[in-house]
C-alpha cells in the first residue's frame with residue numbers, strides 16, 4: 041500500500057464530546073496503526089496470512105481487554121475508549137480488529153463475567169499481554185443465525201466432561217491457545233467451556249479460499265471425545281444469554297470499528313479526487329463525484345453521533361441489545377456502501393492494493409455477516425419496536 045496519509049474526519053466537532061484521555065488513546069492507536077499495520081497489511085492480505093508479529097503491539101496499545109479491570113491485566117478503560125481503539129484498528133484492517141474484538145469481547149469478557157476467580161486469574165493476565173490468544177466457538181456448520189440449535193455437546197465423566205461436535209468460521213482458531221466453546225450439557229442447557237490447545241481430540245483446521253478478511257486466520261474447531269476438566273466450565277452462566285452477552289460487547293466494538301474503515305475509504309477518495317485530473321481538472325470538481333463525497337461524510341457523521349451516544353449509554357450500563365444491533369447494522373452498512381462508492385471514485389486504481397479501499401470493501405462483506413447478519417439485526421429492531429417475533 042502507498043504511504044499512509046490518513047487524516048481523521050470530524051465534521052461535527054464530535055471530538056469535543058471526548059475527554060483528553062479518549063483523544064490521547066485515539067491518537068496513539070492511530071499512530072501505531074500507521075507505523076505497524078499500514079505498511080504491511082496489503083501484503084499479508086494478498087497472501088491470505090495473519091501478521092502474527094503484531095500481536096504484541098496490539099497488547100501494548102491496550103487492544104486486548106481495554107475495559108477489563110486492571111487487577112486482571114486489562115486496561116480499566118471506559119466503553120468509549122474501547123470503541124475508539126476498535127475504530128482506529130479497523131481503520132487499518134477489519135481482520136486485525138477482528139482479532140482484537142475476539143480476544144477482548146468474546147474471550148476475556150466471558151472469562152471475566154462468567155468465569156470463576158480461578159479462571160480469571162489463570163487466563164486474563166496472559167490474554168491481556170497477548171501471550172495467550174483466544175478464539176470463540178459458537179457457530180456450527182448447520183447452525184449460524186440460529187445458535188440455539190447447536191449440536192456440540194458434552195457428557196459428565198466424573199471430574200471432567202467429554203466434548204463432541206464441531207464449530208465453523210472461527211476467527212483466530214488456527215493459532216489460538218484456547219477456545220471459549222459453547223456446547224450443550226446433558227440437560228440441553230448451553231454452557232461455556234475453556235478448551236485448551238493440546239487437549240487430546242481437539243483440532244483446529246484452517247479455512248482457506250476466503251476473499252474477505254484475508255489477513256485474519258479463520259478455522260474450524262473439531263472436538264472428538266475431548267476430555268475437558270470440569271474446572272474449565274464457566275460456573276456463572278447457563279443458556280443462550282451467555283454467548284449473546286459476549287456478542288453484545290463485540291457488536292458494540294464493531295459499530296465503532298466500521299467507522300474506521302469508512303473514514304479510511306472516504307479519506308482516500310477525497311484526496312484522490314483532489315489529485316486526479318481528467319478533462320483538465322480535478323475529478324473532485326465534478327458534481328457526480330461531489331455527491332458521493334458529500335453523502336459519505338454525512339453518513340460518517342451520523343454514525344459518529346449514533347455511536348458516541350451508544351458509548352455514553354454503555355458506560356452507564358443502559359445500552360440495550362437492540363440499540364447495539366441498530367448501531368452495528370447501520371454502521372457496517374454505511375461503511376460497505378462508502379467503500380463501494382469510494383472504489384468507483386478511484387477508477388481502475390481502486391481495484392489495486394496501492395490503495396486500501398478494495399481490501400476494506402471485501403473485509404466488510406464478512407463484517408456485515410458475522411456477529412449477526414444485516415437482516416438478523418433488522419429483525420431484532422423490528423421485534424423491539426413491535427413486540428412481535430418475526431424470526432421463526
Ligand SMILES: Cc1cc2nc3c(=O)[nH]c(=O)nc-3n(C[C@H](O)[C@H](O)[C@H](O)COP(=O)(O)OP(=O)(O)OC[C@H]3O[C@@H](n4cnc5c(N)ncnc54)[C@H](O)[C@@H]3O)c2cc1C
Nearest residue numbers: 176177178179184185209210211406410411413415416431
Ligand atoms: C470471516 C468470518 C469470521 C467469523 N468468526 C466467527 C467466530 O469467531 N466465532 C463464531 O462463532 N462465528 C464466527 N463467524 C460466523 C458468523 O457469525 C456466521 O457466519 C453468521 O452468524 C451467519 O451464520 P451463517 O453463515 O450460518 O448464515 P445463515 O444463518 O445460514 O444465514 C444465511 C442467510 O439467511 C438469513 N437468515 C437466517 N435466518 C433468518 C430469518 N429468521 N429470517 C430472515 N433471514 C434469515 C441470514 O440473514 C443470511 O442472509 C464468522 C464468519 C465469518 C464469515
